[in-house]
Amino acid sequence: MAKKKARRQPAAAPEAAPDAAQLTAQDHKTLDALREMADGVVDAAGRSRPPHLDIPSRSLSNVRYNKAKRFIEMGRGTNRRELFNLSQAKSYMQTMLVGSGCKQLIQQGKTTSIRGLYYLLKHTIEGTREETFDDQADCDPIIEDVEVTLNALREELHVYASNRGSMVGNVVVNDSGDEIDCSRMGSGGYTIPSIVEPEVIRFVKVEADFVLHVEKDTVWRRFNEDKFWRKHNCILTHGQGQPPRGVRRMLHRLHHEHHLPVYCLLDNDPWGYYIYSVIKQGSINLAYESRRMAIPGARYLGLRSKDFERCSLSPSVTIKLNDNDIKRIKQIRNYPWFENKPAWKKELELMLRNGFKLEVEALISKDISYVTEQYVPARLQDEDFLD
Amino acid sequence: MAKKKARRQPAAAPEAAPDAAQLTAQDHKTLDALREMADGVVDAAGRSRPPHLDIPSRSLSNVRYNKAKRFIEMGRGTNRRELFNLSQAKSYMQTMLVGSGCKQLIQQGKTTSIRGLYYLLKHTIEGTREETFDDQADCDPIIEDVEVTLNALREELHVYASNRGSMVGNVVVNDSGDEIDCSRMGSGGYTIPSIVEPEVIRFVKVEADFVLHVEKDTVWRRFNEDKFWRKHNCILTHGQGQPPRGVRRMLHRLHHEHHLPVYCLLDNDPWGYYIYSVIKQGSINLAYESRRMAIPGARYLGLRSKDFERCSLSPSVTIKLNDNDIKRIKQIRNYPWFENKPAWKKELELMLRNGFKLEVEALISKDISYVTEQYVPARLQDEDFLD
Numbered sequence: 001m002a003k004k005k006a007r008r009q010p011a012a013a014p015e016a017a018p019d020a021a022q023l024t025a026q027d028h029k030t031l032d033a034l035r036e037m038a039d040g041v042v043d044a045a046g047r048s049r050p051p052h053l054d055i056p057s058r059s060l061s062n063v064r065y066n067k068a069k070r071f072i073e074m075g076r077g078t079n080r081r082e083l084f085n086l087s088q089a090k091s092y093m094q095t096m097l098v099g100s101g102c103k104q105l106i107q108q109g110k111t112t113s114i115r116g117l118y119y120l121l122k123h124t125i126e127g128t129r130e131e132t133f134d135d136q137a138d139c140d141p142i143i144e145d146v147e148v149t150l151n152a153l154r155e156e157l158h159v160y161a162s163n164r165g166s167m168v169g170n171v172v173v174n175d176s177g178d179e180i181d182c183s184r185m186g187s188g189g190y191t192i193p194s195i196v197e198p199e200v201i202r203f204v205k206v207e208a209d210f211v212l213h214v215e216k217d218t219v220w221r222r223f224n225e226d227k228f229w230r231k232h233n234c235i236l237t238h239g240q241g242q243p244p245r246g247v248r249r250m251l252h253r254l255h256h257e258h259h260l261p262v263y264c265l266l267d268n269d270p271w272g273y274y275i276y277s278v279i280k281q282g283s284i285n286l287a288y289e290s291r292r293m294a295i296p297g298a299r300y301l302g303l304r305s306k307d308f309e310r311c312s313l314s315p316s317v318t319i320k321l322n323d324n325d326i327k328r329i330k331q332i333r334n335y336p337w338f339e340n341k342p343a344w345k346k347e348l349e350l351m352l353r354n355g356f357k358l359e360v361e362a363l364i365s366k367d368i369s370y371v372t373e374q375y376v377p378a379r380l381q382d383e384d385f386l387d
Numbered sequence: 388m389a390k391k392k393a394r395r396q397p398a399a400a401p402e403a404a405p406d407a408a409q410l411t412a413q414d415h416k417t418l419d420a421l422r423e424m425a426d427g428v429v430d431a432a433g434r435s436r437p438p439h440l441d442i443p444s445r446s447l448s449n450v451r452y453n454k455a456k457r458f459i460e461m462g463r464g465t466n467r468r469e470l471f472n473l474s475q476a477k478s479y480m481q482t483m484l485v486g487s488g489c490k491q492l493i494q495q496g497k498t499t500s501i502r503g504l505y506y507l508l509k510h511t512i513e514g515t516r517e518e519t520f521d522d523q524a525d526c527d528p529i530i531e532d533v534e535v536t537l538n539a540l541r542e543e544l545h546v547y548a549s550n551r552g553s554m555v556g557n558v559v560v561n562d563s564g565d566e567i568d569c570s571r572m573g574s575g576g577y578t579i580p581s582i583v584e585p586e587v588i589r590f591v592k593v594e595a596d597f598v599l600h601v602e603k604d605t606v607w608r609r610f611n612e613d614k615f616w617r618k619h620n621c622i623l624t625h626g627q628g629q630p631p632r633g634v635r636r637m638l639h640r641l642h643h644e645h646h647l648p649v650y651c652l653l654d655n656d657p658w659g660y661y662i663y664s665v666i667k668q669g670s671i672n673l674a675y676e677s678r679r680m681a682i683p684g685a686r687y688l689g690l691r692s693k694d695f696e697r698c699s700l701s702p703s704v705t706i707k708l709n710d711n712d713i714k715r716i717k718q719i720r721n722y723p724w725f726e727n728k729p730a731w732k733k734e735l736e737l738m739l740r741n742g743f744k745l746e747v748e749a750l751i752s753k754d755i756s757y758v759t760e761q762y763v764p765a766r767l768q769d770e771d772f773l774d
Contacts, residue, residue, distance in 0.1 A: 187562050
């Protein structure tokens, strides 16, 4: 064992490392959970029982919409994974391996990407021709298994997703010791990091009245250029399409810790509605993270199917719905969280009747700054949102 | 004409607008070029000649590698586009339309995306059922035509690409009036905007010794977390894969205006080599922008095919070359700019002989921080680069 480690991990033996990183309270909590997972093996061995893990099931049948909490959450179903079961031995080993990799990361005070964790753990199992993981797709679900088993966010396991999305506006954050005034970030803005947990990002001053989240960086740029956030005292974010985890978590923290309303300006198409649904209710795939990601109080500010008439848009700027769009609209219509929402029903019906979709950029046909100077201010003033 | 404008552009008539934006010297230069393009029509009409435009050809046959300048540039070939030619009338109209859209943007002091420009100009031609543009793909090459005809960067026409890529390190910039100290940007960093021309971004203080450009944001994060840029007094950038125009232009300005060496840390695969080639020599598609984008002095710092042995990597972390990789390697080997570069020839031969590629993240199998603490410092110390 020692020999194998020597080849694989020259800087290993973190347990004994004299330069052990400063651990946060959260790190200690996560390490405790990881140790508990490992203790289960020792315990089972001591009692001559086959070691196993009970992993909460991430299948669709174990996911439900919680009407009281107003987000998607996991049920109590679990799947047992056993070491002494030929069909489960490998994934059991992989689960423990991911656990040990995360332990190493936390103890070293370092973080890595899912790609990095994969490389950290990938090796040929000694005395065999078997790889611990054949490829990334082999590793990703195991990372999710560990998250859900330990009830820890991926970020708490020191694994990060991509840095994507930017923020400007009347908010000052302390990011890893640096104070960043998002009202002084020029045209580029502050890149929202993948890990925005309180250990890394602390809010120093939040003077904004609300958050406006837009879908695309190109639209965000229009709002920033027009200094919309200054005129309306808000925070402006985007997530380059489907917002990555860091952006969702940032919105969640601003909403829950600082009670800021979150308004979403997205395209009038099934993809825009899906993005909204994920921001608001969470996603089916990551249902176990809804508690810290979903924002049931988020509001949909636009674009709406009725905007074609309301804003007197030209037929030139409409985009015909394709078969896939129509299928997606019908799926979304059946989401349980839209069940008692007549306004959404009406919206989706109208989109089907229109037979077209509208991008936020279509408003440019009125004027370059129509969206920042007329459309959004009017929606805000009339409180004309979808819930 | 006036009537049509009234419907299409409620905020139009920018010529007479009392709140005309403050134009920069560059804006005046670009406007002059746009006016000259329009004057050609008037002139031709005055002389009863058919109006035409001579548009530099962007075809492969008009692109060549300039050995003296060490980048890809366009030749002198042009294509004539005539109004009174049935097969060219529409693209002639589209070219003038894009010109007028850019003129409007500049005069309003606003910028937009290529998607925004498309929506700004899209409408049904009066008295017909013909659209000015059927879709975005119809508009994009016309934007490039206008760029190349006017010899203006897209950014100078007030059209931007996506905001992608981040920067940290020992550099202070003034972005649209805000002073941004990139050594105080926490874990997220400063988002490199799409437009980094001197009118928007001014360098206040450049104390770094060099720029390290890495391919992926996840690798960038490792370098930032390890405060590599502080230890080695550098600037750290990434472009999320193939760097967008803003990132290339930022590197170009740091290299040419501040004489900073630019080192590239990319994957040891055909895609990584292609990214390097674009940063260094420019791309065939955007050959007309090489002058302000290409960095012939950029150096390739790694990963290298010999790293498998040099770093004693495990076969587990290699990725087998597929047929497409092999085809691409052979193409790259024939790039004229690699012709007199025996080190590159050797590198590409070894990659073919290895039969595998290596991602930067593969170094994590040695240690999480092997890349920041050993690999890159060793390359820098030994000046072990590919040119």
